[in-house]
Amino acid sequence: MFSLLLLIGVTLLTRGVVADCRLHYHDESFVPDIVLRVTAGNISVACLERYSVVVNGTSPGPEIRLREGKTSWVRVYNDMHGKNLTMHWHGLSMSVSPFSDGTPQASQWPIAPQHFFDYEIHPCIGQAGTYFYHSHVGFQAVSASGPLIVEDQKLPYRYDGERTIHLQDFFQETDGKIESGLTSIPFAWSGETNNVLVNGHGLPLDEESRSGSCSMAKIRLEPAKLYRIRFIGATALSFVSLGFQGHNNMSIIEVDGEYTKAHNVDYLQIGPGERFSVLLKSKSRRELKRDRANGIDQYFLQIETRERPTSMRAYAALIYAGASLEESPVPRKPPLTLPTTTLGWLDYKLRPLKPNNFPTLSEVTRRVTITVEQVVNNSITWKQNGFSWTESFPKAPYLVLLYDGQYSMFPSYESAIANGGMDNLTRAFPAKIGEVLEIVIQNTGSTSGGLDVHPFHAHGAHYYDIGSGNGTYDVVENEKLLKGIEPIRRDTTMLYRYGSTTMPGAHAGWRAWRLRVTTPGVWMIHCHILQHMIMGMQTVWVFGDREEILMLPYDSVKGYLTYGGDAYGNANRWPKCLHRWERD
Known part of the structure; x- marks a missing residue:
């Protein structure tokens, strides 16, 4: 009953915010709460010089402090020449501001050189904590990042x-x-x-x-x-x-x-x-x-x-x-x-400060397996269930493709059911609102037998982390470890290796999550090692049906659907931005 009421509440909240959304020109009368200017140049670090992408002239960039339950607008200028940019708010759910997640392969076109983008950020009550922001383009996050703190209403x-x-x-x-x-x-x-x-x-x-x-x-x-x-x-x-x-x-x-x-x-x-x-x-x-x-x-x-x-x-x-x-x-x-x-540090040990509605095994509607593999030949790529995401796939941000009517990019739920959870045509993992997924990330030996560790990060919503182990996931044995405990919710957890080498394709460690699917949208899931992301170790969740994902009217979002579109400002044009929340 509690989970049903939670789903109804989230749905009503989302519909209410969407119903009230308005387009606004962010002209000289609009003053953003925070301004980040991103440049590239030589900086001195650890007594060495490096050409780096920096935020407000420094690396790390300035600490941002937001307040839970309060809407803030962060203006991000791309002052670079010849380099694209986005800014991702790592760990924060951007469910009601889908174009503000800052992921160029999932949610938004990159900010073109000499353009700026206004991000609407509304940490909901209960999201107070420690986060950070970083570019989600290429290797820029190695230097273009900074602390993001969401302050509590009551500590x-x-x-x-x-x-x-x-x-x-x-x-x-x-x-x-x-x-x-x-x-x-x-x-x-x-x-x-x-x-x-x-x-x-x-x-x-x-x-x-x-x-x-x-x-x-x-x-x-x-x-x-x-x-x-x-x-x-x-x-x-x-x-x-x-x-x-x-x-x-x-x-x-x-x-x-x-x-x-x-x-x-x-x-x-x-x-x-x-x-x-x-x-x-x-x-x-x-x-x-x-x-x-x-x-x-x-x-x-x-x-x-x-x-x-x-x-x-x-x-x-x-x-x-x-x-x-x-x-x-x-x-x-x-x-x-x-x-x-x-190995398994803190697994099964941490407890939530307050009850968090952890789903039991009996509530799980489906198990999804993400099998990661490194393919070694003249090049080296990382694949999930046999496919990788790189700058060549998809050709445009996934959410943009859907709004532009390329409905063939909607993953087939039936195909995904038959393939461990992934639709091979779109290389995406679909789910229906109301499902309770058990997600198993399975480490395997590369084609040369090597193994690595992977910090897996999910956008969109925090998951319940239910542990890790060697070999192949065994639900019966893991349930014994979960008996009588309530795991905490995370957004990044380690997929360990239990040896440096093994047989190619052999199962060599797993990490498991549970997730209540309450938030429609397109959300990335990836290894957070930047090199592995560039080499293809990323994909997307597609949660909800077409109507639920494309909930915002086309006319209100069309400025977001082209590279350098009307939602992006520059020296000659103010942006036209969609407001989903009232500004405090």
Whole structure:
């Protein structure tokens, strides 16, 4: 009964908002709440120079703070020449603003050079938490990203202050060279990350490569305070383990924008796209005095990459008031011994802070299997159920194709049922509103026998994460692990590997989700490793029937349906934008 009422409520809410939508000219009388200007140029990072895409002149871009239940308009300028752009609001559901999800293969045409686009963002009540924004074009997100915080109307946990730790990779090679190599014949790998940055800062791992001034990130604390530390995994490739020297009292309270019951940990594992909030009690004055008497004036955040051919280590400094602000040298000996990859870390352990209507197995209407495989020949591609999505497929944003009357792109539900959930013609996964899906992402050996880890991210709605394991998914055995627990909702979780190689095509690990299908639309699902996305490791959900997906009248959205259309502004034209929510 609760799930039926929830579905009715969502449907009525959506219809109500659609009924009230209006087109508005965003002329000089319209003032956006936030302005992001995206440019490209040489920046200095970790004592090295790189040509990078940046937001408001910096990488990471400025922190954005929104309020749950409040509508905000974010104007994004593409000030670059010869480069397209979008901006995705990672983890936020854009169900009522379908053209604002920022995905050029699913929801919107890219913002053309010297154009701008106004994104309508309305975090609903209950979506407060830690997110981030990033470009969804090519490899741009390696540098074009920034923290996005949705503030609570009422905090469920009390603390004295907040700190944000935004993790990024640094690659010496440029975006263009990396993208070209990943899609060329013969294939050319990007190389491994040159550094993991904290809030845009880092010291060179090789002192001989230093070519300018640089510094370690500094995280400042006051004694005897309780802090909320928000960790954002905005890395392109790196899956990391991390911890604080002398501070092993972290307590997880939020994951991917969902509050959890407090869960104590000594360290974190963070993959690309994942976010965590922890409560951390800072040291007392007595503890600081004792440590300083023993020669410890600063502490380190230690970060180590995992599941790559070699492990790389980076640091940031944790500094208390009264400590020296001089640059700390990188420790000669790591202060922490961080565990190697913990397979299934936190699976079956986290609990939602409040009941979240977790669907039981008896409610599941259908099981969908997404089988991922790497195909190795002169080129290397990633495929889901035998197909990949690249810049050559589809030829236009999927939602645009549907609004333009190319109804052959609507996936066949019958065909999908017969093929594990995917319609092979459209390479999409359809579902009907009201279904409860169990989604199994199955890792397999590549055609050369190799294996990799994949942080899988879903747009549109958060799913219930129901665990992971080795080999092939076994619903009976997994139900035993789920007995008596209520899993949390996530938007990004790790598909692990349980060995470095196996037989080609052999099942070698799985990740499973459950999802109540309540939100009509076209939503991407993909590995959040940027290299893997470029190599084809992405596809879309198509939720709802034609009427439900194309709920907005054609005349009101036609400005969104062409590249550089009327919904996109430039120096000579104000955009005509659809408002789905009243502006607060």
